[in-house]
Amino acid sequence: MNTDAFDLLATSVFLLDAQGRIEYANAAAEDLFGRSRKQLRGLPADRLYDDPASLQTSIEHAAAGIFADARQLSSLRRGHESIEVSVTTVALAGQSWPVLIETREIEQRTVADRGQRLVEEIESQRELLRNLAHEVKNPLGGLRGAAQLLEAELPSPALAEYTQVIISEADRLQALVDRLSGPKRQPLDTKPVNIHEICERVCALIQAEFRERVALQRDYDASAPDLQGDAARLMQAVLNVARNAAQELVLQKDEDGAPPPQIVLRTRIARQVVLAHRRHRLAMVLSIIDNGPGVPEHIRERIFHPLVTARPGGTGLGLSLAQDFVRQHGGLIEFESRPRHTEFRLILPMEQTH
Incomplete structure (x- = not known):
């Protein structure tokens, strides 16, 4: 391996024995x-960080x-x-050095604050939608009745x-209003959950719906252990993201130069992750990756907000x-x-959140 190219990188790179x-x-x-x-050469890499035990485990596993x-x-x-830094440990097969470590300096507080701000914005919008749904619900029921x-009185x-059109449209709007009301805030039914079983169920549903198109x-x-969670809600979350990707892929399938539509479900364990201003020792990272055209620039900052969508016919709720x-x-x-x-x-803490 030629190491000269590493000096062109803006991120720190170590090659380890x-x-x-x-x-x-x-x-x-x-x-x-x-x-x-010269000073760095020969030093145990894990000793340079504040959490040497966790990093040493990653190095041993990579080696x-x-x-x-x-x-x-x-x-x-x-x-x-x-x-604060992000550390990526990479196993190198067939190279002179079995392990590579990449270290990036990050503004962790900024990342955490951005995530928390997003959550607060979405909750504020959801509250407005719940109020709107409540006001619309009663007139819809009266209209249908x-x-x-x-x-019954028509000659x-x-x-x-014509009355069936009114009834069916009222039912359709009623279903939309129910979705706008958001999930009922019932306590989580928390049990040990195997994330791969959820992934396989989602894959089966996607294959049944889209068949060979994706x-x-x-x-x-x-090696990932079970996490503590509500299997039904996690299942719905993963399905919503995967189905959204599949729908986008199908829309662009026939475009010139578009690759065969593909979705990858990948799981990894991350360590020392900060979520909602709380540091977690272990977290599950479930990545859903597609090779579609990408998220349009004009909705990227609002993609998780209710009713935001770029897809024709989409509700923007998934x-x-x-x-x-x-x-x-x-x-x-x-x-x-x-x-x-x-x-x-989807980043989920492995331990139960109280």
Whole structure:
């Protein structure tokens, strides 16, 4: 492996031996850790971070080939300053160095605040929608009832076609109002949940609905333990995100140059994750990745808000509801999108949230 290219990167890179000692550090690593390559060479990489035990476990697993990559949050000391960083440990097969560590400096507080602000905005909008739904519900019931009474008094059965239109439209609006009211805030039915069983059920439903129009791939971390959660709500959250991806893929399937539609469900364990201003030792990261055209730029900042959609005929409630269900578990859905790669990540704490 030619290491010259690593010096062109803005992120810190270490190449480690099988014992986790640094054999190579790029220029960005010298800047981030405030030490020269000569000083870094031979040091145990985990000792440079504030959470050495967790990172050492990741290094050992990578060296043993137990996983391809693992991401976790940590911090390091630079002088009197504590710096929040994102650390990715990567297993290198067939290379002179078995493990690579990439370290990015992040503004963790900014990330957490942005997530919390999103949650507060969505909840505020949901409250407005619940109030609106309550005001609309009673007139709709009266409208439907009046149409039924009118139908019973009509002189000609042929005229019932018009009252049936009124009744069916009232029923359709009633269903929409019920969805706008949002999920009922009942306590979570919390039990140990195998996230891969949920993924498989979602795959079965997607395949039944879209058949050969969308290909599904699995990339599971088989060593991931069960998490504490409400299986029904988690199932609905995952299904909403996956179905949304499938619907977008089907819409762009026949476009010139579009690749065969594909969705990947990937699970990974992240360590030291901050969610809603609370640090969790372990979190499940379920990524739903599609190769569609990407999320339109004009709705990216509002994609989890109710009634926001770019798809013709869409209600804009699926992703909002998914975010709500994940948030009830103390988690968060985040996403990144570019043409041919859109990834929604459902991040769920492994321990039960009280």
